[in-house]
Amino acid sequence: METRISEIADGIFRLSTFVPDIAPPAGFTFNQFLVMGDEPLMFHTGLRKMFPLNRDALRRLMPPERLRWIAFGHYEADECGAMNEWLAIAPDARVAHGRTGCMVSLNDMADRAPRVLEDGEVIDLGGGKRVRYLDTPHTPHGWDAGVVYEESTGTLMCGDLFTQLGDGPALTEGDVVTPAIAAEDLFNYSSLNPAKGTTIRALAKLAPSTLALMHCPSFAGDGGTALRALADDYDRRTDDRRRALAEARAA
Ligand SMILES: [Fe+2]
Ligand SMILES: [Fe+2]
Numbered sequence: 001m002e003t004r005i006s007e008i009a010d011g012i013f014r015l016s017t018f019v020p021d022i023a024p025p026a027g028f029t030f031n032q033f034l035v036m037g038d039e040p041l042m043f044h045t046g047l048r049k050m051f052p053l054n055r056d057a058l059r060r061l062m063p064p065e066r067l068r069w070i071a072f073g074h075y076e077a078d079e080c081g082a083m084n085e086w087l088a089i090a091p092d093a094r095v096a097h098g099r100t101g102c103m104v105s106l107n108d109m110a111d112r113a114p115r116v117l118e119d120g121e122v123i124d125l126g127g128g129k130r131v132r133y134l135d136t137p138h139t140p141h142g143w144d145a146g147v148v149y150e151e152s153t154g155t156l157m158c159g160d161l162f163t164q165l166g167d168g169p170a171l172t173e174g175d176v177v178t179p180a181i182a183a184e185d186l187f188n189y190s191s192l193n194p195a196k197g198t199t200i201r202a203l204a205k206l207a208p209s210t211l212a213l214m215h216c217p218s219f220a221g222d223g224g225t226a227l228r229a230l231a232d233d234y235d236r237r238t239d240d241r242r243r244a245l246a247e248a249r250a251a
Pocket of ligand 1: 074076079141160
């Protein structure tokens with residue numbers, strides 16, 4: 001396995017590892033995003049067992065010891081499995097996540113106390129980079145779920161939203177919604193809930209020009225429209241599930 005590096009927006013780098021053995025024959029991709037700044041932030045730590053691969057990849061961009069912030073979408077192995085390995089090699093680094101995630105997992109699981117981020121709170125990374133944390137409970141999954149928006153580049157780091165199979169380009173202007181719908185059909189990975197469409201549509205209001213996605217190419221273009229299309233599909237799924245439940249009760 002190799003980790004490839006691409007700059008997907010000004011000062012935002014995608015570290016991408018393709019694993020052909022997951023969901024074969026298409027395979028599956030794991031991406032982390034480094035936001036450069038005076039205080040560099042990495043979104044996703046990668047799996048704990050992939051830490052040596054990701055550490056060596058990061059070293060091609062900057063000394064890993066300089067890392068200051070570790071953020072991610074929710075508490076799960078590919079999102080944050082290697083957080084303590086990163087904390088061990090970067091003495092000034094700190095995990096930053098929403099209040100729920102800190103309360104239910106990170107206050108215990110992180111080797112150093114995490115910074116608790118309120119919904120909408122900004123970390124100024126210096127060098128013109130500012131990242132805003134947004135709570136998205138249960139979206140795509142996890143009570144503690146959230147996303148991070150880098151304001152200067154209009155880049156929304158969406159985590160598992162838009163997950164798709166395979167190994168695509170680092171950045172695409174093509175359709176990221178249709179493959180995401182197909183992956184949801186296959187994996188059923190999202191927590192369907194009545195608020196899901198509304199939660200995703202609230203992100204669309206940011207009108208991001210880049211979507212940094214964890215398990216597929218990043219997207220350059222009208223991120224708001226892509227998010228609204230994804231929200232519509234989740235509303236459809238929720239309505240279908242409700243209807244099926246009503247029919248089962250009536251039977
Ligand atoms: Fe996940
Ligand atoms: Fe993930």
